[in-house]
Amino acid sequence: MFDINGKVAVVTGGANGIGLATVKAILAKGGHPIIADYNEEAGKREAEALGIPFYKIDISDEEKVKEMFDDIIAKNEHLDILVNGAGIGGNSRPITAPDSLELAKRSFNVNVHGTLNCCKYAIAQMQKQGGNCAVVNVASILGVVSNPNSIGYSGSKHAVIGITKSLALENAPQNIRVNVLCPGFTDTAMFNKDLYGEQIYNYILGLQPLSKGTGRAANVDEQAHAIIFMIENSYLTGQSIIVDGGYTVQ
Ligand SMILES: NC(=O)c1ccc[n+]([C@@H]2O[C@H](COP(=O)([O-])OP(=O)(O)OC[C@H]3O[C@@H](n4cnc5c(N)ncnc54)[C@H](O)[C@@H]3O)[C@@H](O)[C@H]2O)c1
Numbered sequence: 001m002f003d004i005n006g007k008v009a010v011v012t013g014g015a016n017g018i019g020l021a022t023v024k025a026i027l028a029k030g031g032h033p034i035i036a037d038y039n040e041e042a043g044k045r046e047a048e049a050l051g052i053p054f055y056k057i058d059i060s061d062e063e064k065v066k067e068m069f070d071d072i073i074a075k076n077e078h079l080d081i082l083v084n085g086a087g088i089g090g091n092s093r094p095i096t097a098p099d100s101l102e103l104a105k106r107s108f109n110v111n112v113h114g115t116l117n118c119c120k121y122a123i124a125q126m127q128k129q130g131g132n133c134a135v136v137n138v139a140s141i142l143g144v145v146s147n148p149n150s151i152g153y154s155g156s157k158h159a160v161i162g163i164t165k166s167l168a169l170e171n172a173p174q175n176i177r178v179n180v181l182c183p184g185f186t187d188t189a190m191f192n193k194d195l196y197g198e199q200i201y202n203y204i205l206g207l208q209p210l211s212k213g214t215g216r217a218a219n220v221d222e223q224a225h226a227i228i229f230m231i232e233n234s235y236l237t238g239q240s241i242i243v244d245g246g247y248t249v250q
Contacts, residue, residue, distance in 0.1 A: 002134060002177075002234045005030035009081035010072060012036045012059050012118055015043035017188030018138065018181075019085030021220035022227050023050065026081070029228070034072060036118075037086065059086050059114030069121035078129050081231055082122040084115045084137045084160075089190050090153030100151065107152030112159045119167060123176060131174035134231040137164050139182045141244045157182075161240055168238030177237040179230040184208050184244025186218040210245030218243060 009026050013019035014035035026033040027050060035054045037043040047054030053075075055068050073079055090107040093100040115137055126133035142150060143157030164180040171178060185191050185208050193201045205211045208218075226241045242248055 002132070002232050004081070004228070004231060007031045007080035008072075008076045008078055009033045009083065010036055010069075010079065010118070010122060011083040011085055012057070012114070013086030013138075014083075015039045015046055015054075017085075017190065018183060018186065018220050018223045018227075019083065020046055021224035022083050022085060023052070025221075025224045025228050026231075027052065031081070032076070036068060059084075059118055060109040062113075062117045062120075065114075065117040066121050069118075069125065073125050079122055079125045080133050082118060082126075082133075082135045083227060083231075084118055084135070086114060087111050087138060087140075087157075087190075090150060090156070092147070092149040093152075094149050095151060104152035104155065107156045108159070111153070111156035112163070115160055116163065119163070119178075123167070123171060126176045127171070127174055131171075131176050133176045135167070135176065135178040136227050136230050137178070137180040138227075139164075139180050139240070141182055141184045141242065141247050143180075143182055144240065144242060144248050164240070165238045172237055177230075177234070179236055179238065180240045181223060181226050181230065182240050182242040182244065182248075183223045184218055184242070184247045185211070186220060186223055186243075187216070188220060191217065208245040208247045209250070214245075218245060 011023045014023045015037035023033040035047045036057045038058045040056045043054045088110045139160040140157040142154040143161045146154040168178040226243045
């Protein structure tokens, strides 16, 4: 098993939601998580409360991502875990809508290029130090199945799964494992009753079979638990774990 104790872990999107739950889970296992997020207020607040470092970063800016990893590596001398939790939801638009491509590009910039930027500079260091490292990307159920009008979000999340598989094969000889979490509907800033309104929220929730049995969406700890599993299981690579209460098996 891969022991998280003492390991340095960068968690993008670590200021909120699934990323923050992962930061706390890594900390509970004796790891040294670092929050990397563009939400400065939440990032600083959570990092201060947990006594860990915070980097304000827009992961779609490659130059800034490189600077951040250079600084983290200079200060910590190694980097063992990368969790690419940062992501944005996409506005739903048919392809023929005037702003469809612009909105799709925004999703791809963060969800795909941001993930790639972080993988590039983290994996370069992981290779340099001789491997035995873990990367977990975060896609979505919409990386596995799709919806109409979701070229940006669903398209970008499908790409994250493809990227994960390719990076897993490329880095297996160095024992750098790359896996991907595909969350279903999970109560966070990205999916909640206030954002969607009670009626639409309940409708969406009704599509997720376990929501019928539990009366709720997934919670962030259930998602973080799967991320920890993928980090710790030392023979797992290239795999998607879908924590969706049965949504995609229908
Ligand atoms: N919540 C859900 O129902 C759900 C479902 C499927 C997939 N996901 C995926 O899970 C991941 C985490 O989402 P969440 O639900 O915890 O949402 P969240 O909004 O609570 O957290 C996302 C975090 O990412 C950060 N972020 C966004 N863009 C960034 C950028 N360019 N640079 C740096 N940080 C950035 C935000 O500031 C935020 O802290 C995302 O990739 C999301 O697509 C969530």
